[in-house]
Amino acid sequence: MAGGTWFTEDQREGLELSMQIKETLVSKQTPFQKLDIYDTYKYGKLLTLDDLVMTTEQDEFVYHELITHVPLFSHKNPENVLIIGGGDGGTAREIVKHPSIKTVDMVEIDEQVVRMSQQYMPFLAQELTNPKVHLFFQDGVEFVKNAASGYDVIIIDSTDPIGPGEGLLNTEFYRNCSKILNADGIIVSQAESLFNNPDWVKQIFAKMRNVFPVVQAYDGTIPTYPGALWCFAFCCKTPEPLDFFDAERFNRLNLDLKYYNKDIHRACFALPEFAKKLCNGD
Amino acid sequence: MAGGTWFTEDQREGLELSMQIKETLVSKQTPFQKLDIYDTYKYGKLLTLDDLVMTTEQDEFVYHELITHVPLFSHKNPENVLIIGGGDGGTAREIVKHPSIKTVDMVEIDEQVVRMSQQYMPFLAQELTNPKVHLFFQDGVEFVKNAASGYDVIIIDSTDPIGPGEGLLNTEFYRNCSKILNADGIIVSQAESLFNNPDWVKQIFAKMRNVFPVVQAYDGTIPTYPGALWCFAFCCKTPEPLDFFDAERFNRLNLDLKYYNKDIHRACFALPEFAKKLCNGD
Numbered sequence: 001m002a003g004g005t006w007f008t009e010d011q012r013e014g015l016e017l018s019m020q021i022k023e024t025l026v027s028k029q030t031p032f033q034k035l036d037i038y039d040t041y042k043y044g045k046l047l048t049l050d051d052l053v054m055t056t057e058q059d060e061f062v063y064h065e066l067i068t069h070v071p072l073f074s075h076k077n078p079e080n081v082l083i084i085g086g087g088d089g090g091t092a093r094e095i096v097k098h099p100s101i102k103t104v105d106m107v108e109i110d111e112q113v114v115r116m117s118q119q120y121m122p123f124l125a126q127e128l129t130n131p132k133v134h135l136f137f138q139d140g141v142e143f144v145k146n147a148a149s150g151y152d153v154i155i156i157d158s159t160d161p162i163g164p165g166e167g168l169l170n171t172e173f174y175r176n177c178s179k180i181l182n183a184d185g186i187i188v189s190q191a192e193s194l195f196n197n198p199d200w201v202k203q204i205f206a207k208m209r210n211v212f213p214v215v216q217a218y219d220g221t222i223p224t225y226p227g228a229l230w231c232f233a234f235c236c237k238t239p240e241p242l243d244f245f246d247a248e249r250f251n252r253l254n255l256d257l258k259y260y261n262k263d264i265h266r267a268c269f270a271l272p273e274f275a276k277k278l279c280n281g282d
Numbered sequence: 283m284a285g286g287t288w289f290t291e292d293q294r295e296g297l298e299l300s301m302q303i304k305e306t307l308v309s310k311q312t313p314f315q316k317l318d319i320y321d322t323y324k325y326g327k328l329l330t331l332d333d334l335v336m337t338t339e340q341d342e343f344v345y346h347e348l349i350t351h352v353p354l355f356s357h358k359n360p361e362n363v364l365i366i367g368g369g370d371g372g373t374a375r376e377i378v379k380h381p382s383i384k385t386v387d388m389v390e391i392d393e394q395v396v397r398m399s400q401q402y403m404p405f406l407a408q409e410l411t412n413p414k415v416h417l418f419f420q421d422g423v424e425f426v427k428n429a430a431s432g433y434d435v436i437i438i439d440s441t442d443p444i445g446p447g448e449g450l451l452n453t454e455f456y457r458n459c460s461k462i463l464n465a466d467g468i469i470v471s472q473a474e475s476l477f478n479n480p481d482w483v484k485q486i487f488a489k490m491r492n493v494f495p496v497v498q499a500y501d502g503t504i505p506t507y508p509g510a511l512w513c514f515a516f517c518c519k520t521p522e523p524l525d526f527f528d529a530e531r532f533n534r535l536n537l538d539l540k541y542y543n544k545d546i547h548r549a550c551f552a553l554p555e556f557a558k559k560l561c562n563g564d
Contacts, residue, residue: 004296014286014302014323021296041296059477062554195341195505220554221503221511223477228510229503259554267552270545272344272502 007038007046009053011196011226017053019043019224025120030112032164037120043224045121047088049113050163053224055088060124063190064090065260066220066268067232071153071186072098073250073265074234074241078152081105082180084140084168086157087113089125095155096127097255104133105147109164111137141167144176151181156189161200169204174211178237187212187235194219194275195227204233205279214239217279218268220259229272231279289320289328291335293478293508299335301325301506307402312394314446319402325506327403329370331395332445335506337370342406345472346372347542348502348550349514353435353468354380355532355547356516356523360434363387364462366422366450368439369395371407377437378409379537386415387429391446393419423449426458433463438471443482451486456493460519469494469517476501476557477509486515487561496521499561500550502541511554513561 008018021038025045028035038046044057055063068091072078079102083091087108095104106128108114114135117125127133136143140158154177161169177187189208192200208215212235222230236242245265271279290300303320307327310317320328326339337345350373354360361384365373369390377386388410390396396417399407409415418425422440436459443451450471459469471490474482490497494517504512518524527547553561 006296006298008300014288015325016288016298016300018290018298018300019296043297223509223511228505258556261552261555261558263552264554267549270543270549272541272546273543274540276543 007036007040007048009048009051009226015226017224017226019046021046026116028112030110032110035110035112035116037116047117047121049159052160054159055090055124056224057121057123059223060090061258062220062222063230064094065257066218067091067155067157067188067190068094069255069257069260070218070232070265070268071155071188071234071241073246074244075152075186076184076244076246079103080151082147082151082154083107084144084154084156084158085109085165086155088117088121089114089128091155091157092130092133093124093127096130096132098253101132105136106133107136107138107140107143109137109139139167141170141173144173144180147180149180149182152185154181154185154187156187158190160192160197169200169207171207171210174208178211181237183237184240185236186241189233189235191217191231191233193225193227194229194231194272194278197226198278201231201278202281206281208233208235209281211235213237214242216242216269217271217275219271219275220268229275231275289318289322289330291330291333291508297508299506299508301328303328308398310394312392314392317392317394317398319398329399329403331441334442336441337372337406338506339403339405341505342372343540344502344504345512346376347539348500349373349437349439349470349472350376351537351539351542352500352514352547352550353437353470353516353523355528356526357434357468358466358526358528361385362433364429364433364436365389366426366436366438366440367391367447368437370399370403371396371410373437373439374412374415375406375409378412378414380535383414387418388415389418389420389422389425391419391421421449423452423455426455426462429462431462431464434467436463436467436469438469440472442474442479451482451489453489453492456490460493463519465519466522467518468523471515471517473499473513473515475507475509476511476513476554476560479508480560483513483560484563488563490515490517491563493517495519496524498524498551499553499557501553501557502550511557513557
């Protein structure tokens with residue numbers, strides 16, 4: 001390895017991604033996990049939890065645009081959104097770009113992720129003080145048991161299903177999400193690495209199918225995530241949202257995005273053959 | 283870094299990908315470059331040239347299926363194909379799956395790449411002894427200056443435009459390729475990393491546009507390549523091949539592929555917004 005200080009993610013099975021760091025901005029143990037924020041040469045600011053890459057300044061746009069705009073432009077009039085996780089704020093930042101949004105409830109188990117992002121990664125956390133955004137520092141699993149219904153879109157923006165995120169890969173959790181989702185609503189969940197975590201991908205889709213009549217996979221490429229090709233699960237109670245794309249609204253809003261566009265909205269559902277088999281449980 | 287022996291690719295700008303190796307199978311200096319083949323834990327056999335990842339057993343299918351089947355299924359009757367580079371044999375292996383193919387001329391500057399792949403990576407090189415495949419160990423730049431015309435598809439399966447591959451990123455080279463390409467022919471070139479080599483991507487597309495009236499980009503995700511999201515340039519003399527997909531042939535051949543499929547054929551041309559701007563020279 002070249003000189004200097006490096007962050008290395010052990011991606012298991014003898015694979016590592018290393019980024020040279022200019023400076024460690026914060027390194028602490030929260031009540032839930034180890035949290036570090038670095039300034040790197042290639043990817044700008046880097047947030048890690050338990051030494052796994054959560055997001056970087058240079059490629060966060062892929063994940064955050066895909067997990068939000070795909071469901072939001074598939075919904076006819078999204079007003080009330082629930083985020084489970086999403087502590088860095090990138091998901092909320094994209095959601096409030098849609099003027100139809102009235103409330104964003106964000107349930108993050110670890111307040112320190114929000115506070116440290118606000119301090120060191122304002123490009124992500126900038127909208128967490130938006131009056132439309134309501135922060136709940138509690139376990140998402142508990143929140144959805146007791147929440148009032150009425151959500152148009154629910155976004156599960158969680159860590160891997162180990163540690164604090166473990167309870168989120170669970171049929172009961174998905175069932176409680178479904179209860180508080182409107183009849184024409186959409187749930188999107190991050191669904192792990194198609195190349196590196198095929199077992200998690202399979203489990204997520206199998207459990208989603210226990211609850212939702214319509215479950216489709218879409219994907220996008222996030223260079224700093226293990227295996228790069230990342231999967232998302234798109235779930236709804238009727239097939240309509242899958243076929244709907246609000247082209248008029250997309251053109252009118254003219255959002256300044258770096259990954260998502262009209263063509264990507266359709267194309268991201270076209271999965272490589274091996275990935276189709278994984279997500280369809282073949 | 284965890285214990286054991288590792289191969290590390292310096293992807294520049296403070297980014298490294300490391301793979302733990304079980305065994306070094308070959309390590310030699312050829313007349314053109316340093317060549318190594320390793321057996322790794324995560325990705326199986328790994329071929330590197332000048333310490334850059336060329337291909338791995340576990341993800342080679344993405345690159346080789348995309349660089350071949352996209353142009354071949356866009357052509358009405360591909361019979362004669364030219365490969366520039368492609369020494370490991372993966373591209374030739376995919377091409378001869380199409381029964382319409384009569385000849386595959388493969389021009390590889392470094393015979394040792396072919397010989398070592400035949401010895402250590404037969405899953406890639408297995409078709410290089412196919413009687414349809416004709417090997418020329420010479421410089422592709424020189425070959426296309428003097429070759430007879432008549433190619434339906436030309437595939438530029440080169441290393442990065444440094445070292446032995448340097449002369450391939452060149453308007454004159456593309457012009458000579460165009461001369462030996464049939465009027466309804468297609469040229470596809472690997473076109474570098476959308477995230478990590480934006481300058482190379484821009485140069486390739488700018489120079490292709492000097493020569494070809496129709497130049498379109500498509501992409502795919504190769505986890506072990508820098509930045510993962512890899513670009514390909516699709517060039518032709520008329521727009522027809524872009525709109526044509528031989529669905530009947532695709533269904534009839536029923537190839538056992540792992541990445542490419544009908545949906546991917548269209549979807550791979552839908553580029554992320556930042557990539558569209560790069561390839562279109564905005």
